[in-house]
Amino acid sequence: MEKAVQYEVSEGIARLTFNRSDKLNSFNEQMHTEMLLALKDANKNPDVRCLIITGNGRAFSAGEDLDGVTEDMDHGEVIRKRYAPVMIQLSKMKMPVIAAVNGIAAGSGFSLALACDFRLMHEKAKLVQAFIHVGLIPDSGNLYYLPKLIGHAKALELALFGEKINASQALDLGLATRVVAGENWHDEVNQFADRLALMPTKAVGIIKQQLQKSWEYPLEEFLDCESFSQRIAGLTSDHQEGVKAFREKRLPEFKGN
Amino acid sequence: MNKQASFIITAVENGIGMITLNRPKVLNAINTAMVGQIVQAMEQFDRNEHVKVIVLQGTGRAFAAGADIDEMLEKNTIELELLNQFEDWDRITWVKKPIIGAVQGFALGGGFELALCCDMLLAADDAEFGFPEVGLGIMPGAGGTQRLTKLIGKTNAMKWLLTGQRFSAKQALDYGIVNSLLPAELLSEETMKLAKTISEMPPLSLRLIKEAVHKAVDLPLSEGMHAERKNFYLLFSSEDQKEGMCAFKEKRKPVFKGI
Incomplete structure:
Protein backbone atom coordinates (compact mmCIF):
# COMPACT_ATOMS: atom_id res chain seq x y z
CA MET A 1 0.00 0.00 0.00
CA GLU A 2 1.29 3.43 -0.86
CA LYS A 3 2.28 5.66 2.01
CA ALA A 4 -0.29 8.32 2.88
CA VAL A 5 2.46 10.33 4.55
CA GLN A 6 6.02 10.65 3.30
CA TYR A 7 8.55 11.35 5.97
CA GLU A 8 12.25 12.07 5.68
CA VAL A 9 14.93 13.74 7.74
CA SER A 10 17.89 15.49 6.23
CA GLU A 11 20.26 18.20 7.40
CA GLY A 12 18.38 18.99 10.57
CA ILE A 13 15.00 19.24 8.88
CA ALA A 14 12.19 16.70 8.97
CA ARG A 15 9.69 16.81 6.12
CA LEU A 16 6.26 15.35 6.56
CA THR A 17 4.40 15.34 3.26
CA PHE A 18 0.78 14.30 2.78
CA ASN A 19 0.71 11.90 -0.12
CA ARG A 20 -2.91 11.43 -1.10
CA SER A 21 -2.92 14.03 -3.83
CA ASP A 22 -5.73 12.31 -5.75
CA LYS A 23 -7.91 12.87 -2.66
CA LEU A 24 -6.57 16.40 -2.03
CA ASN A 25 -4.65 14.95 0.94
CA SER A 26 -7.84 14.47 2.88
CA PHE A 27 -7.49 12.62 6.17
CA ASN A 28 -8.31 8.97 6.64
CA GLU A 29 -7.25 6.57 9.34
CA GLN A 30 -4.09 5.50 7.54
CA MET A 31 -2.95 9.08 7.12
CA HIS A 32 -3.46 9.82 10.80
CA THR A 33 -1.65 6.68 11.88
CA GLU A 34 1.34 7.43 9.66
CA MET A 35 1.38 11.08 10.64
CA LEU A 36 1.38 10.26 14.35
CA LEU A 37 4.27 7.83 13.89
CA ALA A 38 6.26 10.41 11.94
CA LEU A 39 5.65 13.13 14.53
CA LYS A 40 6.71 10.84 17.36
CA ASP A 41 9.82 9.85 15.46
CA ALA A 42 10.74 13.48 14.76
CA ASN A 43 10.28 14.40 18.41
CA LYS A 44 12.61 11.62 19.53
CA ASN A 45 15.29 12.40 16.97
CA PRO A 46 17.80 14.93 18.30
CA ASP A 47 18.92 15.67 14.72
CA VAL A 48 15.53 17.18 13.90
CA ARG A 49 15.66 20.91 14.57
CA CYS A 50 12.77 21.98 12.36
CA LEU A 51 9.72 20.21 10.97
CA ILE A 52 7.93 21.06 7.74
CA ILE A 53 4.42 19.77 7.13
CA THR A 54 3.21 20.08 3.55
CA GLY A 55 1.19 18.31 0.89
CA ASN A 56 1.88 16.72 -2.48
CA GLY A 57 -0.14 17.98 -5.44
CA ARG A 58 -2.67 20.81 -5.48
CA ALA A 59 -3.82 20.76 -1.87
CA PHE A 60 -2.31 21.10 1.59
CA SER A 61 -5.21 19.10 2.96
CA ALA A 62 -8.92 19.20 2.26
CA GLY A 63 -9.80 17.93 5.75
CA GLU A 64 -11.64 14.73 6.57
CA ASP A 65 -12.08 12.34 3.65
CA LEU A 66 -15.82 12.45 3.05
CA ASP A 67 -15.68 9.00 1.42
CA GLY A 68 -15.39 7.63 4.93
CA VAL A 69 -18.28 9.62 6.37
CA THR A 70 -21.31 7.43 6.95
CA GLU A 71 -24.73 8.11 8.37
CA ASP A 72 -24.10 6.22 11.59
CA MET A 73 -20.62 7.63 12.09
CA ASP A 74 -19.78 8.74 15.65
CA HIS A 75 -18.03 12.04 15.01
CA GLY A 76 -16.86 12.28 18.61
CA GLU A 77 -15.05 8.96 18.36
CA VAL A 78 -13.30 10.03 15.15
CA ILE A 79 -11.91 13.05 16.97
CA ARG A 80 -10.96 11.08 20.09
CA LYS A 81 -9.29 8.22 18.24
CA ARG A 82 -7.78 9.89 15.17
CA TYR A 83 -7.53 13.66 15.39
CA ALA A 84 -6.90 14.34 19.08
CA PRO A 85 -3.78 12.15 19.36
CA VAL A 86 -2.25 13.97 16.38
CA MET A 87 -3.11 17.41 17.72
CA ILE A 88 -1.75 16.55 21.16
CA GLN A 89 1.44 15.17 19.67
CA LEU A 90 1.80 18.34 17.57
CA SER A 91 1.48 20.46 20.70
CA LYS A 92 4.37 18.52 22.23
CA MET A 93 6.83 19.05 19.36
CA LYS A 94 10.11 20.32 20.73
CA MET A 95 11.22 21.96 17.48
CA PRO A 96 9.59 24.68 15.38
CA VAL A 97 6.88 23.32 13.09
CA ILE A 98 6.13 24.98 9.76
CA ALA A 99 2.92 24.41 7.87
CA ALA A 100 3.98 24.95 4.27
CA VAL A 101 0.48 25.54 2.93
CA ASN A 102 1.04 24.70 -0.72
CA GLY A 103 -2.63 24.75 -1.69
CA ILE A 104 -6.07 24.62 -0.16
CA ALA A 105 -6.28 23.93 3.58
CA ALA A 106 -9.89 23.21 4.37
CA GLY A 107 -11.70 21.87 7.42
CA SER A 108 -9.36 19.87 9.61
CA GLY A 109 -6.60 20.66 7.09
CA PHE A 110 -7.03 24.29 8.13
CA SER A 111 -7.07 23.24 11.81
CA LEU A 112 -3.81 21.40 11.36
CA ALA A 113 -2.16 24.47 9.86
CA LEU A 114 -3.37 26.48 12.86
CA ALA A 115 -1.70 24.04 15.24
CA CYS A 116 1.68 24.63 13.59
CA ASP A 117 4.06 27.35 14.75
CA PHE A 118 4.31 29.06 11.37
CA ARG A 119 2.12 29.12 8.28
CA LEU A 120 3.94 29.85 5.04
CA MET A 121 1.31 30.27 2.35
CA HIS A 122 1.70 29.74 -1.35
CA GLU A 123 0.22 32.81 -3.06
CA LYS A 124 -2.55 30.67 -4.53
CA ALA A 125 -3.32 28.73 -1.35
CA LYS A 126 -6.57 29.23 0.48
CA LEU A 127 -7.80 28.58 3.98
CA VAL A 128 -11.38 27.41 4.36
CA GLN A 129 -13.34 27.13 7.57
CA ALA A 130 -15.55 24.57 5.86
CA PHE A 131 -17.27 22.95 8.82
CA ILE A 132 -20.31 25.22 9.10
CA HIS A 133 -21.33 24.43 5.52
CA VAL A 134 -22.00 20.82 6.53
CA GLY A 135 -23.56 21.74 9.86
CA LEU A 136 -20.53 20.87 11.97
CA ILE A 137 -18.24 22.83 14.26
CA PRO A 138 -14.59 23.59 13.51
CA ASP A 139 -12.71 20.70 15.14
CA SER A 140 -9.21 19.37 15.68
CA GLY A 141 -8.31 22.24 17.96
CA ASN A 142 -9.42 24.83 15.42
CA LEU A 143 -11.41 26.91 17.91
CA TYR A 144 -8.61 26.49 20.44
CA TYR A 145 -5.92 28.03 18.28
CA LEU A 146 -7.91 30.41 16.11
CA PRO A 147 -8.95 33.00 18.74
CA LYS A 148 -5.41 32.99 20.13
CA LEU A 149 -4.09 33.82 16.67
CA ILE A 150 -6.63 36.36 15.43
CA GLY A 151 -8.86 37.24 18.40
CA HIS A 152 -12.31 36.13 19.47
CA ALA A 153 -14.41 38.27 17.14
CA LYS A 154 -12.58 37.36 13.94
CA ALA A 155 -12.46 33.70 14.97
CA LEU A 156 -16.22 33.68 15.38
CA GLU A 157 -16.71 35.45 12.06
CA LEU A 158 -14.61 32.87 10.22
CA ALA A 159 -16.22 29.95 12.01
CA LEU A 160 -19.77 31.09 11.28
CA PHE A 161 -19.47 32.42 7.74
CA GLY A 162 -16.89 29.93 6.57
CA GLU A 163 -15.70 32.12 3.76
CA LYS A 164 -12.56 31.29 1.82
CA ILE A 165 -9.51 33.23 2.93
CA ASN A 166 -6.91 33.85 0.26
CA ALA A 167 -3.22 34.23 1.04
CA SER A 168 -3.11 38.01 1.23
CA GLN A 169 -6.21 38.08 3.47
CA ALA A 170 -4.55 35.46 5.65
CA LEU A 171 -1.49 37.67 5.93
CA ASP A 172 -3.61 40.67 6.94
CA LEU A 173 -5.44 38.62 9.55
CA GLY A 174 -2.17 37.40 11.01
CA LEU A 175 -2.88 33.81 10.03
CA ALA A 176 -0.08 33.58 7.49
CA THR A 177 3.50 34.15 8.58
CA ARG A 178 4.45 34.92 4.99
CA VAL A 179 2.97 34.69 1.53
CA VAL A 180 5.33 33.20 -1.03
CA ALA A 181 5.22 33.69 -4.79
CA GLY A 182 4.77 30.46 -6.72
CA GLU A 183 8.16 30.49 -8.44
CA ASN A 184 9.98 30.94 -5.10
CA TRP A 185 7.90 28.44 -3.16
CA HIS A 186 10.43 25.66 -2.54
CA ASP A 187 13.41 27.98 -2.04
CA GLU A 188 11.64 30.22 0.43
CA VAL A 189 10.19 27.37 2.44
CA ASN A 190 13.61 25.75 2.62
CA GLN A 191 15.35 28.98 3.57
CA PHE A 192 12.83 29.63 6.32
CA ALA A 193 13.34 26.09 7.64
CA ASP A 194 17.13 26.32 7.37
CA ARG A 195 17.14 29.45 9.45
CA LEU A 196 15.08 27.79 12.18
CA ALA A 197 17.21 24.65 12.06
CA LEU A 198 20.32 26.63 12.97
CA MET A 199 18.78 28.04 16.14
CA PRO A 200 19.39 26.85 19.71
CA THR A 201 16.62 24.28 19.39
CA LYS A 202 16.28 23.41 23.06
CA ALA A 203 15.61 27.07 23.89
CA VAL A 204 13.24 27.33 20.92
CA GLY A 205 11.24 24.37 22.24
CA ILE A 206 11.09 25.88 25.71
CA ILE A 207 9.97 29.25 24.30
CA LYS A 208 7.10 27.45 22.56
CA GLN A 209 6.06 25.75 25.79
CA GLN A 210 6.38 28.90 27.83
CA LEU A 211 4.27 30.93 25.38
CA GLN A 212 1.62 28.24 25.56
CA LYS A 213 1.71 28.42 29.35
CA SER A 214 0.99 32.14 29.17
CA TRP A 215 -2.55 31.13 28.12
CA GLU A 216 -2.92 28.57 30.85
CA TYR A 217 -1.29 29.85 34.03
CA PRO A 218 -1.75 32.82 36.35
CA LEU A 219 1.32 35.06 36.54
CA GLU A 220 2.79 33.57 39.72
CA GLU A 221 2.69 30.01 38.39
CA PHE A 222 3.87 31.19 35.00
CA LEU A 223 6.92 32.80 36.60
CA ASP A 224 7.51 29.63 38.57
CA CYS A 225 7.58 27.65 35.32
CA GLU A 226 9.75 30.34 33.80
CA SER A 227 12.41 29.86 36.45
CA PHE A 228 12.53 26.13 35.71
CA SER A 229 12.56 26.79 31.98
CA GLN A 230 15.41 29.26 32.20
CA ARG A 231 17.33 26.83 34.43
CA ILE A 232 17.02 24.20 31.69
CA ALA A 233 18.04 26.65 28.97
CA GLY A 234 20.94 27.78 31.14
CA LEU A 235 22.22 24.20 31.22
CA THR A 236 22.44 23.87 27.43
CA SER A 237 25.73 23.90 25.57
CA ASP A 238 24.09 26.30 23.10
CA HIS A 239 23.82 28.84 25.91
CA GLN A 240 27.54 28.46 26.60
CA GLU A 241 28.26 28.78 22.89
CA GLY A 242 26.06 31.87 22.58
CA VAL A 243 27.82 33.64 25.42
CA LYS A 244 31.23 32.59 24.13
CA ALA A 245 30.46 33.76 20.60
CA PHE A 246 29.20 37.09 21.92
CA ARG A 247 32.46 37.62 23.84
CA GLU A 248 34.52 36.58 20.86
CA LYS A 249 32.47 38.83 18.58
CA ARG A 250 31.55 36.04 16.18
CA LEU A 251 28.36 34.30 15.11
CA PRO A 252 27.38 31.40 17.37
CA GLU A 253 27.26 27.85 16.06
CA PHE A 254 24.35 26.24 17.81
CA LYS A 255 24.05 22.47 18.04
CA GLY A 256 20.47 22.38 19.26
CA ASN A 257 21.16 21.19 22.78
CA MET B 1 29.29 5.61 50.23
CA ASN B 2 28.12 3.80 47.15
CA LYS B 3 26.83 0.29 47.06
CA GLN B 4 25.88 -1.58 43.92
CA ALA B 5 23.07 -4.00 44.64
CA SER B 6 21.45 -6.07 41.95
CA PHE B 7 18.18 -4.16 41.46
CA ILE B 8 18.81 -0.89 43.25
CA ILE B 9 21.62 1.59 43.77
CA THR B 10 21.98 3.28 47.14
CA ALA B 11 24.00 6.26 48.25
CA VAL B 12 24.16 8.67 51.16
CA GLU B 13 24.92 12.31 50.48
CA ASN B 14 24.49 15.34 52.74
CA GLY B 15 21.99 13.70 55.03
CA ILE B 16 19.98 12.23 52.16
CA GLY B 17 19.67 8.49 51.69
CA MET B 18 19.13 7.80 47.99
CA ILE B 19 17.56 4.67 46.57
CA THR B 20 17.56 4.39 42.78
CA LEU B 21 15.60 1.59 41.16
CA ASN B 22 17.89 0.10 38.60
CA ARG B 23 16.27 -2.30 36.16
CA PRO B 24 15.84 0.23 33.34
CA LYS B 25 15.72 -2.47 30.66
CA VAL B 26 12.43 -3.75 32.06
CA LEU B 27 11.24 -0.22 33.00
CA ASN B 28 12.09 -1.02 36.62
CA ALA B 29 9.46 -3.74 36.87
CA ILE B 30 9.24 -4.69 40.52
CA ASN B 31 10.01 -8.24 41.62
CA THR B 32 10.11 -9.73 45.11
CA ALA B 33 13.87 -9.39 45.37
CA MET B 34 13.77 -5.74 44.40
CA VAL B 35 11.17 -4.93 47.04
CA GLY B 36 13.28 -6.81 49.58
CA GLN B 37 16.29 -4.70 48.65
CA ILE B 38 14.33 -1.46 48.81
CA VAL B 39 12.98 -2.26 52.27
CA GLN B 40 16.38 -3.36 53.50
CA ALA B 41 17.96 -0.15 52.25
CA MET B 42 15.22 1.95 53.87
CA GLU B 43 15.62 0.15 57.18
CA GLN B 44 19.37 0.70 57.07
CA PHE B 45 18.86 4.37 56.33
CA ASP B 46 16.36 4.52 59.18
CA ARG B 47 19.07 3.40 61.59
CA ASN B 48 21.82 5.48 60.01
CA GLU B 49 22.21 8.74 61.93
CA HIS B 50 23.75 10.43 58.89
CA VAL B 51 20.51 9.98 56.97
CA LYS B 52 17.77 12.48 57.73
CA VAL B 53 15.48 11.86 54.76
CA ILE B 54 15.10 9.12 52.15
CA VAL B 55 14.68 9.68 48.42
CA LEU B 56 13.31 6.96 46.14
CA GLN B 57 13.64 7.43 42.39
CA GLY B 58 13.53 5.51 39.13
CA THR B 59 15.86 5.50 36.15
CA GLY B 60 15.37 5.85 32.41
CA ARG B 61 11.84 5.91 31.08
CA ALA B 62 10.14 4.77 34.24
CA PHE B 63 9.87 5.16 37.96
CA ALA B 64 8.59 1.61 37.95
CA ALA B 65 6.24 0.09 35.41
CA GLY B 66 4.41 -2.67 37.18
CA ALA B 67 5.44 -5.96 38.66
CA ASP B 68 7.29 -8.84 37.12
CA ILE B 69 4.47 -10.77 35.39
CA ASP B 70 6.63 -13.86 34.76
CA GLU B 71 7.25 -14.20 38.45
CA MET B 72 3.52 -14.34 39.23
CA LEU B 73 1.95 -16.06 36.21
CA GLU B 74 1.98 -19.65 37.49
CA LYS B 75 1.43 -18.94 41.17
CA ASN B 76 -1.56 -20.41 43.00
CA THR B 77 -3.39 -19.12 46.03
CA ILE B 78 -1.63 -21.29 48.60
CA GLU B 79 1.80 -20.49 47.19
CA LEU B 80 1.03 -16.78 47.46
CA GLU B 81 -0.24 -17.16 51.03
CA LEU B 82 2.90 -19.02 52.04
CA LEU B 83 5.22 -16.70 50.13
CA ASN B 84 3.59 -13.71 51.89
CA GLN B 85 5.38 -11.43 49.47
CA PHE B 86 3.57 -8.28 50.56
CA GLU B 87 5.00 -8.44 54.06
CA ASP B 88 8.09 -6.61 52.79
CA TRP B 89 5.84 -3.87 51.47
CA ASP B 90 4.24 -3.50 54.91
CA ARG B 91 7.68 -2.85 56.39
CA ILE B 92 7.99 0.30 54.27
CA THR B 93 5.12 1.66 56.38
CA TRP B 94 7.25 1.30 59.51
CA VAL B 95 10.12 3.41 58.21
CA LYS B 96 10.32 6.41 60.53
CA LYS B 97 12.18 8.87 58.34
CA PRO B 98 10.38 10.85 55.65
CA ILE B 99 10.44 9.24 52.20
CA ILE B 100 10.31 11.45 49.10
CA GLY B 101 9.49 9.74 45.81
CA ALA B 102 10.56 11.23 42.48
CA VAL B 103 8.44 9.87 39.63
CA GLN B 104 9.51 10.22 36.03
CA GLY B 105 7.85 8.32 33.20
CA PHE B 106 5.64 5.41 34.20
CA ALA B 107 4.41 4.60 37.69
CA LEU B 108 2.11 1.69 36.94
CA GLY B 109 0.70 -1.16 38.99
CA GLY B 110 3.25 -2.19 41.59
CA GLY B 111 5.30 0.83 40.61
CA PHE B 112 2.40 3.12 41.44
CA GLU B 113 1.92 1.26 44.73
CA LEU B 114 5.56 1.84 45.54
CA ALA B 115 5.13 5.55 44.79
CA LEU B 116 2.09 5.61 47.08
CA CYS B 117 4.27 4.24 49.89
CA CYS B 118 6.25 7.50 49.81
CA ASP B 119 5.35 10.36 52.14
CA MET B 120 5.70 12.96 49.42
CA LEU B 121 5.88 12.71 45.66
CA LEU B 122 7.41 14.96 43.06
CA ALA B 123 6.67 14.09 39.46
CA ALA B 124 8.05 14.96 36.07
CA ASP B 125 5.36 16.60 33.97
CA ASP B 126 5.43 13.63 31.58
CA ALA B 127 4.81 11.07 34.33
CA GLU B 128 1.91 8.64 33.93
CA PHE B 129 0.09 6.79 36.66
CA GLY B 130 -2.28 3.87 36.62
CA PHE B 131 -3.35 0.47 37.88
CA PRO B 132 -3.56 -1.85 34.85
CA GLU B 133 -4.03 -4.94 37.08
CA VAL B 134 -7.74 -5.23 36.30
CA GLY B 135 -6.93 -6.00 32.66
CA LEU B 136 -4.82 -8.98 33.75
CA GLY B 137 -7.64 -10.52 35.74
CA ILE B 138 -6.07 -9.54 39.03
CA MET B 139 -6.02 -6.44 41.23
CA PRO B 140 -3.52 -4.37 43.16
CA GLY B 141 -2.21 -6.30 46.14
CA ALA B 142 0.36 -4.04 47.75
CA GLY B 143 -1.93 -1.34 49.03
CA GLY B 144 -3.14 0.15 45.74
CA THR B 145 -6.87 0.00 46.44
CA GLN B 146 -6.41 1.25 50.00
CA ARG B 147 -3.86 4.03 49.56
CA LEU B 148 -5.31 5.45 46.36
CA THR B 149 -8.80 5.54 47.89
CA LYS B 150 -7.56 7.27 51.03
CA LEU B 151 -5.77 9.84 48.87
CA ILE B 152 -8.33 10.65 46.19
CA GLY B 153 -11.62 9.28 47.54
CA LYS B 154 -13.80 6.35 46.55
CA THR B 155 -15.35 7.76 43.39
CA ASN B 156 -12.11 8.70 41.72
CA ALA B 157 -10.23 5.62 42.91
CA MET B 158 -12.96 3.36 41.50
CA LYS B 159 -12.63 4.91 38.06
CA TRP B 160 -8.91 4.31 37.72
CA LEU B 161 -8.93 0.90 39.41
CA LEU B 162 -11.90 -0.44 37.44
CA THR B 163 -10.88 0.88 34.01
CA GLY B 164 -7.15 0.30 34.32
CA GLN B 165 -6.67 3.55 32.39
CA ARG B 166 -3.60 5.68 32.89
CA PHE B 167 -3.78 9.23 34.09
CA SER B 168 -1.44 12.14 33.64
CA ALA B 169 0.92 13.88 36.04
CA LYS B 170 -1.35 16.92 35.86
CA GLN B 171 -4.31 14.84 37.01
CA ALA B 172 -2.17 13.34 39.78
CA LEU B 173 -1.35 16.86 40.89
CA ASP B 174 -5.02 17.89 40.84
CA TYR B 175 -5.92 14.85 42.96
CA GLY B 176 -3.20 15.69 45.46
CA ILE B 177 -1.28 12.47 44.74
CA VAL B 178 1.85 14.45 43.93
CA ASN B 179 3.12 17.59 45.61
CA SER B 180 4.36 19.29 42.47
CA LEU B 181 5.21 18.82 38.82
CA LEU B 182 8.61 19.58 37.37
CA PRO B 183 10.23 19.45 33.98
CA ALA B 184 11.81 15.99 33.65
CA GLU B 185 15.27 17.56 33.30
CA LEU B 186 15.01 19.14 36.74
CA LEU B 187 13.17 16.43 38.66
CA SER B 188 16.28 15.05 40.32
CA GLU B 189 17.73 18.46 41.13
CA GLU B 190 14.48 19.77 42.63
CA THR B 191 13.92 16.56 44.57
CA MET B 192 17.33 16.99 46.15
CA LYS B 193 16.51 20.61 47.01
CA LEU B 194 13.33 19.53 48.79
CA ALA B 195 15.18 16.68 50.50
CA LYS B 196 17.89 19.10 51.63
CA THR B 197 15.32 21.52 53.10
CA ILE B 198 13.73 18.70 55.08
CA SER B 199 17.08 17.21 56.07
CA GLU B 200 17.96 20.46 57.84
CA MET B 201 14.94 20.21 60.11
CA PRO B 202 15.27 18.61 63.56
Missing part, protein backbone atom coordinates in the same frame (compact mmCIF):
# COMPACT_ATOMS: atom_id res chain seq x y z
CA PRO B 203 15.09 14.85 63.01
CA LEU B 204 12.93 14.10 66.04
CA SER B 205 10.29 16.55 64.87
CA LEU B 206 10.34 14.98 61.42
CA ARG B 207 9.97 11.55 62.94
CA LEU B 208 7.06 12.38 65.24
CA ILE B 209 5.29 14.55 62.66
CA LYS B 210 5.44 11.74 60.13
CA GLU B 211 4.09 9.32 62.71
CA ALA B 212 1.23 11.67 63.63
CA VAL B 213 0.27 12.29 60.00
CA HIS B 214 0.13 8.54 59.41
CA LYS B 215 -2.18 8.25 62.41
CA ALA B 216 -4.42 10.89 60.87
CA VAL B 217 -4.80 8.70 57.80
CA ASP B 218 -5.51 5.54 59.78
CA LEU B 219 -7.29 6.46 62.99
CA PRO B 220 -10.49 8.19 64.06
CA LEU B 221 -9.89 11.86 64.85
CA SER B 222 -10.05 11.48 68.63
CA GLU B 223 -7.33 8.82 68.63
CA GLY B 224 -5.26 10.78 66.14
CA MET B 225 -5.49 13.87 68.29
CA HIS B 226 -4.40 11.82 71.27
CA ALA B 227 -1.39 10.51 69.37
CA GLU B 228 -0.51 14.00 68.19
CA ARG B 229 -0.61 15.37 71.73
CA LYS B 230 1.65 12.62 73.09
CA ASN B 231 4.15 13.27 70.33
CA PHE B 232 3.98 17.01 70.97
CA TYR B 233 4.76 16.46 74.66
CA LEU B 234 7.47 13.98 73.78
CA LEU B 235 9.40 16.57 71.80
CA PHE B 236 9.78 18.65 74.95
CA SER B 237 12.22 16.02 76.18
CA SER B 238 14.54 16.78 73.29
CA GLU B 239 17.52 19.09 73.22
CA ASP B 240 16.47 20.22 69.77
CA GLN B 241 13.22 21.64 71.21
CA LYS B 242 15.23 23.81 73.64
CA GLU B 243 17.66 24.76 70.90
CA GLY B 244 14.94 25.55 68.37
CA MET B 245 12.92 27.73 70.69
CA CYS B 246 15.95 29.51 72.19
CA ALA B 247 17.38 30.21 68.74
CA PHE B 248 14.04 31.69 67.69
CA LYS B 249 14.02 33.94 70.77
CA GLU B 250 17.65 34.92 70.26
CA LYS B 251 17.06 35.54 66.54
CA ARG B 252 19.78 33.16 65.43
CA LYS B 253 19.87 30.01 63.31
CA PRO B 254 19.31 26.86 65.36
CA VAL B 255 21.83 24.04 65.35
CA PHE B 256 19.97 20.75 65.65
CA LYS B 257 21.58 17.57 66.89
CA GLY B 258 18.81 15.06 66.52
CA ILE B 259 18.57 14.42 70.25
